[in-house]
Amino acid sequence: MWEKQELKITKSEVEYVAHLARLDFSEEEKEKFTFQLNNILMYVDKLNQVDTTGIEPVSHAIALNNAFREDLVKESLNPELSLVNAPEARGPFFRVPKVIE
Amino acid sequence: MELNQLTIHELHALIKKREVSSTQIIESVFRQIDAVEKDVHAYVNLMKEYAFAEAARADKCIKEGNIKPLTGIPIALKDILCTKGILTTCGSRILHNYIPPYDATVVEKLREAGAVFTGKVNMDEFAMGSSTETSYFGITRNPWDLERIPGGSSGGSAAAVAADECIASLGSDTGGSIRQPAALCGIVGMKPTYGRVSRFGLIAFASSLDQIGPFTKDVEDCALMMNVIAGYDPLDSTSVPLDVPDYTEFLTRGVDGWTVGIPKEYFIEGIDPEVMEAMKRTITVFERIGVKCVEISLPHTEYCLAVYYIIAPAEASSNLARYDGVKYGFRAQEARDLLEMYKKTRSAGFGAEVKRRIMIGTYALSSGYYDAYYKKASQVRGLVKRDFEEAFTRCDVILTPTSPTPAFTIGEKMDDPLQMYLSDIFTISANLAGIPGISVPCGFTRGGLPIGAQFLAGHFEEGKLIQMASAYEKNANLEKRRPNLSLWSTNRS
Numbered sequence: 371m372w373e374k375q376e377l378k379i380t381k382s383e384v385e386y387v388a389h390l391a392r393l394d395f396s397e398e399e400k401e402k403f404t405f406q407l408n409n410i411l412m413y414v415d416k417l418n419q420v421d422t423t424g425i426e427p428v429s430h431a432i433a434l435n436n437a438f439r440e441d442l443v444k445e446s447l448n449p450e451l452s453l454v455n456a457p458e459a460r461g462p463f464f465r466v467p468k469v470i471e
Numbered sequence: 472m473e474l475n476q477l478t479i480h481e482l483h484a485l486i487k488k489r490e491v492s493s494t495q496i497i498e499s500v501f502r503q504i505d506a507v508e509k510d511v512h513a514y515v516n517l518m519k520e521y522a523f524a525e526a527a528r529a530d531k532c533i534k535e536g537n538i539k540p541l542t543g544i545p546i547a548l549k550d551i552l553c554t555k556g557i558l559t560t561c562g563s564r565i566l567h568n569y570i571p572p573y574d575a576t577v578v579e580k581l582r583e584a585g586a587v588f589t590g591k592v593n594m595d596e597f598a599m600g601s602s603t604e605t606s607y608f609g610i611t612r613n614p615w616d617l618e619r620i621p622g623g624s625s626g627g628s629a630a631a632v633a634a635d636e637c638i639a640s641l642g643s644d645t646g647g648s649i650r651q652p653a654a655l656c657g658i659v660g661m662k663p664t665y666g667r668v669s670r671f672g673l674i675a676f677a678s679s680l681d682q683i684g685p686f687t688k689d690v691e692d693c694a695l696m697m698n699v700i701a702g703y704d705p706l707d708s709t710s711v712p713l714d715v716p717d718y719t720e721f722l723t724r725g726v727d728g729w730t731v732g733i734p735k736e737y738f739i740e741g742i743d744p745e746v747m748e749a750m751k752r753t754i755t756v757f758e759r760i761g762v763k764c765v766e767i768s769l770p771h772t773e774y775c776l777a778v779y780y781i782i783a784p785a786e787a788s789s790n791l792a793r794y795d796g797v798k799y800g801f802r803a804q805e806a807r808d809l810l811e812m813y814k815k816t817r818s819a820g821f822g823a824e825v826k827r828r829i830m831i832g833t834y835a836l837s838s839g840y841y842d843a844y845y846k847k848a849s850q851v852r853g854l855v856k857r858d859f860e861e862a863f864t865r866c867d868v869i870l871t872p873t874s875p876t877p878a879f880t881i882g883e884k885m886d887d888p889l890q891m892y893l894s895d896i897f898t899i900s901a902n903l904a905g906i907p908g909i910s911v912p913c914g915f916t917r918g919g920l921p922i923g924a925q926f927l928a929g930h931f932e933e934g935k936l937i938q939m940a941s942a943y944e945k946n947a948n949l950e951k952r953r954p955n956l957s958l959w960s961t962n963r964s
Contacts (some may be wrong), residue, residue: 411834
């Protein structure tokens with residue numbers, strides 16, 4: 371069904387979005403995702419049937435103003451505990467592969 | 472009747488009379504776990520040693536007369552809730568070894584109320600799914616029919632309660648993940664109003680939609696659990712500073728003279744005929760007890776699923792950016808540089824459904840598409856919210872089926888994401904509007920699968936839901952049944 375219509379997202383766009391999302395896909399996965407994402411995007415296209423002129427976007431269903439608190443120093447996680455789950459740590463730091471050549 | 476088959480309020484009464492000990496209850500629960508867990512697989516991490524130690528501690532409190540609402544009651548936690556010093560995986564490889572350094576607020580509150588935790592229960596990876604088939608740790612089966620899914624994403628929470636492998640449990644609901652599995656497993660499940668229960672320590676999926684709520688064997692237990700977990704928390708900036716009523720007071724108030732709204736848009740083609748029959752019987756019960764049923768309209772219903780499948784992935788793509796192999800969880804080896812490490816880690820650490828949603832969300836938020844997708848969806852979300860505001864001027868609560876079908880078979884919808892998404896079609900609107908919803912059992916199919924009815928009310932009207940659900944439960948005269956797991960065991964071996 372989707373082949374007859376204009377593709378919402380092409381394979382090269384899938385590759386670009388994957389890079390933005392920091393994901394890698396095999397060729398087979400790219401094909402499958404292109405197909406599935408097209409189906410989903412075509413489905414959500416039905417939103418264009420709704421007239422939303424002048425309608426404010428809602429990002430939270432319960433209207434809350436900023437939640438303020440006193441600016442006080444409180445106990446926080448100590449460095450040791452913060453590093454407990456690190457795949458790699460050295461001293462008080464998270465260790466990662468090199469960033470700069 | 473075994474102790475593990477009883478409710479919170481029944482066990483609480485026995486504990487108060489010193490007729491049973493917490494240790495006896497936990498023994499009974501773990502006997503059941505030993506007997507059925509190999510078939511059901513509700514748990515990803517059993518905390519047997521911890522549970523027995525906590526039960527012994529509870530017995531000491533009972534002896535001293537220090538009995539709190541949940542003292543000695545075995546409760547299971549969805550593995551999306553952070554538990555200090557205890558593995559919390561969110562059903563994902565990327566968190567397969569994550570041990571949180573803190574407790575979720577709800578976990579602290581339950582512990583404070585005397586609960587004894589039995590373990591962490593299974594879920595779809597990052598709560599993304601409707602069947603508990605996407606967990607990295609294997610599927611959970613429906614105790615009513617082991618060839619079928621328990622619903623999702625909180626399938627482990629629902630199956631554990633239905634199979635009497637705990638007395639009650641907690642789950643989370645982003646698009647129906649409490650109500651749909653409750654319906655499919657024949658128990659009670661409530662999604663509170665957005666902001667009613669603290670989300671601190673709930674691993675985030677879609678922050679503007681996620682809420683924590685209870686799975687229980689009846690409505691009274693739901694009220695008891697809500698009494699414990701509801702309330703403002705300064706650690707969650709979206710939790711709402713409103714007083715919490717005693718929800719048990721609503722159990723006996725009755726609903727004579729109330730009006731139930733039946734949204735015509737929810738009674739559509741595609742609903743299983745037996746679900747439709749059960750809804751008609753539910754309406755008959757209401758009419759018998761003096762409740763007026765009126766047809767109402769929620770005109771933007773058909774767009775809810777599309778709105779949800781933009782907003783939830785958009786928020787998820789942002790929330791899940793934190794899993795990069797640096798601070799916690801899985802890290803892929805042999806990367807030449809940081810970027811490659813990120814990509815390898817995330818590609819090997821996330822499953823297909825999570826990646827699919829990250830992709831949709833990233834696309835919808837990417838430059839050039841934001842207005843067409845995210846902004847448009849947020850505007851339609853405003854219209855959905857307005858539909859409900861208008862509907863609640865005409866009725867006290869709204870009645871719908873919880874799920875269009877009873878539990879489907881394992882694997883049936885795994886290859887077609889849209890078909891899977893459609894099983895949330897009746898539950899998603901409550902998350903978009905931020906309103907509370909409850910699913911209560913309303914009968915069985917001829918094949919013996921449970922069916923659920925959903926009630927919805929206005930913001931912070933959980934009391935009304937409990938009042939209505941309790942009146943329904945008392946007057947529906949539903950057949951008392953429990954899943955016959957021993958039968959399954961014999962057949963399968």
